[in-house]
């Protein structure tokens with residue numbers, strides 16, 4: 001039987017990351033910033049600090065575990081074939097730049113943005129032709145209509161979901177009219193979740209697929225396709241979308 005402070009939700013692993021829990025955490029609902037956090041060493045941190053600090057700590061481990069030939073990476077081809085010559089592409093939440101920015105850089109000028117400095121240091125090393133910017137995806141520091149495409153793999157799912165609409169609005173804003181966005185978004189309802197990931201406390205938050213797609217549309221992006229990409233016993237939603245010619249054309 002569940003006690004009032006427990007939730008059924010916390011009995012399960014993060015659906016997209018099932019099987020990756022490194023050590024059991026003592027679960028307890030902690031009302032903090034309106035989120036439900038687990039009772040581990042991360043409970044006093046805000047999600048942004050937790051995600052940034054943890055990716056700084058686990059940058060090398062994450063890079064060695066990052067698959068280069070998985071179905072998610074193959075989706076990139078569908079974006080690349082649609083790019084104009086000399087395209088300028090933003091990799092949002094670029095991490096170490098491998099393999100996404102690295103592959104994009106063979107066909108386009110790549111700008112990578114991430115708030116974890118250690119990740120950006122690795123990206124500079126692995127993709128020397130890229131331009132690397134340390135900033136938060138919630139407030140992209142780029143001019144309107146400055147990119148032909150924006151690509152974002154496994155980053156938006158680490159941002160509190162109440163901010164996903166503004167992140168997607170920012171993506172649409174920095175895209176030129178008819179520019180493309182290839183985005184990894186949540187596929188299941190997950191208000192807030194923390195667990196150990198590469199031995200560091202990590203945070204995820206996202207909506208179900210239908211809500212994620214409706215937020216993309218509300219930002220002024222037209223869906224080209226959406227696909228579920230399985231990972232373990234869970235998976236992620238990938239969306240290829242195109243900015244409407246004027247963002248008022250919704």
Ligand SMILES: C[S@@+](CC[C@H](N)C(=O)[O-])C[C@H]1O[C@@H](n2cnc3c(N)ncnc32)[C@H](O)[C@@H]1O
Pocket residue numbers: 051052055066092093094095096097098099100113114115116119135136137138152153154155156158159
């Ligand atoms: C799972 S890694 C993905 C890295 C890379 N895109 C890939 O496909 O391997 C997530 C990255 O997103 C970054 N990130 C998460 N939230 C962010 C935010 N609000 N602003 C900037 N970067 C963020 C993290 O620092 C981390 O480098």
